[in-house]
Amino acid sequence: MYTLFKIILSATVIAVITEIARRYPVQGGKIAALPIVSLLSIFWLYVQGETMQSLNQFVMGVLWGLPATILMLLIIAVSLHFSLNIVISIGLGMLGWTILLFTQDTMIKLFI
Template structure:
């Protein structure tokens, strides 16, 4: 039953954000950029009894993914602005996300190994 509640609450929030974005893309974008999914996930994990260490690790992992997510969104925005087909724009953004995430991991590991 709890899984159904999570799905319904999450779907309502996503639906509301989509409607706001449809009417006002600037406000919708700002709201979508809020850490709604991250916060919902942390709340659901907490309610389900996860340990604070797990919640902490999750929060830091989300933060680790932010730079590559920004790269993905910028690539998608630029591609769409240049009239590149929607699916291709999404594909380019996802490719940029994967490449940046791997590059970020390699760079950080390299920096850590030099110390």
């Protein structure tokens, strides 16, 4: 029952943001850029009894993923600006995201 509640609440948040974005794209984008998923995840993990160390590791993982996420969104925005197909735009964005995360991890392993 608890899992179902999490799914329904999380899906509702996404649906509301999508509706706002449909009517007001710029404002919807700003709301979507809020760390809603991260905050919901932190909240659910805390409620489920995760340790502070585990929560900290999660937050550090989110921070580690931010540069790649920014690159992904930039690639998608540029691709859409040049009228590329949405599937291609997202694919290129995900490719850039994957390459940057792999590069970050590799560089850290080399220097640490």
